Amino acid sequence: MARYQVHKMIQDLSHQLGLMERFQADRQQVFAEYELTETERAALTEASPPALASIGVHPILQMHYLLFSNPDMASHVSMRDYLATLAKEH
């Protein structure tokens, strides 16, 4: 299991106003604010499933982080393709 600081940062990204924007602009700065180790920063910079697993990120929070880091994946794991059809029918 990863250190709670790693998990806390990922959880905060969904909740703390402005944090996601700062993360997208300069994630190294956010890593520094959370006092992450070099190993943790390297894994989170790589942002691949094996890298996240290597530092023990919780599977669901891995998915959060992968979606934050990968717009194509976020576009796939979305209901946006259905919204227009549903709006017409309902």
Add this chain to the structure above:
Amino acid sequence: MARLVGSFAVSHIVMSPQGCEADAGAVVSGMREIGRRLKSLAADVVVVISSDHMFNINLALQPPFTVGVAESYVPFGDMDIPRDPLKGHPALARAIVAQGAEDGFDLARAEEYRPDHGVMIPLIFADARAIPVVPVLVNINTDPIPSAARCLALARSIRRAILALPGGERVVVLGTGGLSHWLCVPRHGEISEAFDRKVIASLVAGRGADLAALGNASIIEEGGNGGIEILAWLMAAEIAGSPSGEEIFYRPMPSWFTGMGGVAFHV
């Protein structure tokens, strides 16, 4: 007294239909069919049992079971889900909490809860967002996950609360999640059609207890760390007091990394 007029179980995600249009269409049709049946029951309130995907119940606070007791809920908005608010049903929610306390369950209560896709996707595709909801969250993300036996016992307690609620409310139960999926663990992306079909076959035959008897470790081994979401299906069947049910749909969806299905229980 309130009446339990319907109970369903259904998977709670969709992803892009690109490349799997026919199967995605079948899934959506199945979810809509559940919606059609649900709406035909003229429900006054829907008890939605789901996991939370660590948008509300995360590592900061880890209650095994949580009941939403609020007047209304604003969706979290994951998966581009619209944030149109849902109405709550505090009277039934508090009745479930009170009955739970009598039955040995100290349930966490939430005045602030942001429904994620686990609650929202089934309601959206069922076109049922206008019906007040009582969210019941089962924490499958932190150990110890509530045992299947414990979930069934809570389900029986919820049934008692529903049937003892003063007034004439018509209550529907919706258990959401599953079917098999392995998420960000070894075997990531696999689906077990055998597990999925066993779950559906067991529940439509009224043998949910057999699934519960497998225990969580075996359910996770056979259906993945996401497959344990079927605890919500088992609870929906148990609340129905159901001797049987009917399969509405099933599709293994490799590009969505999960088996998708839906069942209607006879109440």
